[in-house]
Amino acid sequence: MSGPLEGLRVLDFTWFLAGPYATMVLADLGADVVKVEAPGTGDPTRKVAPFCGDLSSYFLSVNRGKRSICLDLRRPEDRRAALRLAEKADVLVENFTPGRMAEWGFDYSSVSTKNPRLIYASCSGFGQDGPRSREPAFDGIIQALAGTMSITGHPGSEPVRVGFSVADVGAALYLTVGILAALQARHVTGMGQYLEVSLLDAQVSMLENAFSRYFATGEIPQPSGSRHPQVAPFQAFPTRDGYLVVSAGTQEQWELLCDALHRSDLKKDNRFADFVARQVHVSDLEKELFPIFRAASTSDWLQLLPKLGIPCAPIQNIAEAAADPQVLARNMIVELEDPLAGKVRIVNSPLRFSQTAVNASRSAPRLGSSKKEVLDEWLSEN
């Protein structure tokens, strides 16, 4: 087999980011993903700048490897076609505001009677129930509500959003986990089921460590700049010409660091004896280490510390990350050939399997371009 999900049919009613990212992961893994879009406009991210030729780079990146058909679920004949496709699908994914699919007669109870083996997966901002269920939400709203923004940044600074759509992407990955777990259950029970994830719940789950600290102590976690809240030293240090991030995550690495900095005395300093002590005395620790790191350049430190087994890194921008030898050696930047936009570079799937290939090499579809092909293929069997 090529991808591990080869043969899996996914009927994809997703738009924006969280839903499309999930079905992108499924497509990369070999699933046959058919994106159902509104006639005329399609996924609104088709219009988000910047563009590769006429094509949105945003849309291209997260919709690679899918096919597109246009159906208007408000029109009876289109709804009938969609239902026939849902009868042939293994998985249906949607991320409309809760209630919308039911308005179109396309909620789980309507569709599962036709196909009880169907796994029907919903992603929404707030979830299918609860007081805010029917409100639309986007990543920024969720980063604000879940506490993400409250622990990101420097104390007292203006609000900081995580620089990428972490609430969308996190919910997408959880949704994918849920779909595949339901698929495993189907091998046992023979039956599909409904599953759902909200951006808010997924984000709270990803912050579990901040919540568990708060529950244990009653102290509200605060933003801590570049510092890890519980492990030290684990932060950015200013050097002569920039910054160096150092993460001494184990006791052994802490001791190696002391030796490397010619400060073996710190190993015997009770303030810095273990994880707990170093965290309590992190300001004292900074006072000891700041002058040392400032005395040399970032590249000097990078020549010295990694070979001694001490994890450290420069702060790379996106261009530097895209040219990083490790990133390139891992084939994380790949080139698609798009009929309209030409060669398009995208980020690859991070999954590597010994027996099944991961494939992020097909471009994203033109709006509605595969309608006949998909209907012929999926509906030809009976």
Add this chain to the structure above:
Amino acid sequence: MSGPLEGLRVLDFTWFLAGPYATMVLADLGADVVKVEAPGTGDPTRKVAPFCGDLSSYFLSVNRGKRSICLDLRRPEDRRAALRLAEKADVLVENFTPGRMAEWGFDYSSVSTKNPRLIYASCSGFGQDGPRSREPAFDGIIQALAGTMSITGHPGSEPVRVGFSVADVGAALYLTVGILAALQARHVTGMGQYLEVSLLDAQVSMLENAFSRYFATGEIPQPSGSRHPQVAPFQAFPTRDGYLVVSAGTQEQWELLCDALHRSDLKKDNRFADFVARQVHVSDLEKELFPIFRAASTSDWLQLLPKLGIPCAPIQNIAEAAADPQVLARNMIVELEDPLAGKVRIVNSPLRFSQTAVNASRSAPRLGSSKKEVLDEWLSEN
């Protein structure tokens, strides 16, 4: 069945965060997760503050629902016991620095000869190959290298780390996806396989949008405070007494917002006509909107805007998020009963299934507490 992964046996050689978070997700979904720990010390996070009684809240939170046995893979009799368990396992997960499992004779080629149906999943900082493969890494290192820190924060500010371990958690979710995809492939081929994810690759994948913008334009993405890099208005606005995050993610929401702010004229302003125009003129847009939002309090805005269909939110801290009515209605905060620590609050799984329960209700194990029980159960079959 109870959880969708009921009956799935996971032999868990993970420590710190990325590996344990992945096996936590599997345990929440009903898998039987047996954590193999080093005698005497166990997972180093057992010693990370703060504590619930004598138990690390960090360890408790991500190791709930697992059982623990102590085995020292350097000792032949322990290695034999581990190999016998691996013969009975469906999945083996480890996140040691690459090469370490092979030193112990426990790499995939050694184990798969005994159990070709085994899915063997590795998570590491840099991956199993490439120039930096053998280097240890932690979340902070990966946030620095992948570009995450370069796009998070305010322009010119000191470095900002995403306030939670997003590189660990993201890799954990991708690893879980990989394991479940390999499980699906096993239903087709009858064979297990090896799969791996690196923190660096997973983080780069989660930043796909920043990379695709860079590839499309050649412009290096910069930190943008609370602003979304491509959609506007989608940021925090200062109010009379705090901040309000507003995300007008669709054209309809933009128009509703203009009406709600009594600035219907902005709908006809060419600078703000669509996604692309508003992004190009985001500074002008801020000039128009800042004085309006400053004129009322955050709670005034929250009373007005959501009912008009405009996504907005206050910036909640972790205590506020833990008490949020939607978070509580969704049962996202649950209480474990731990024999030693008593009642412990943790964050629940965000996955909701119609037919299979998700269960985050068992506490984390005492070091080595289930050795006899696990050996009896898993090895009794032949």
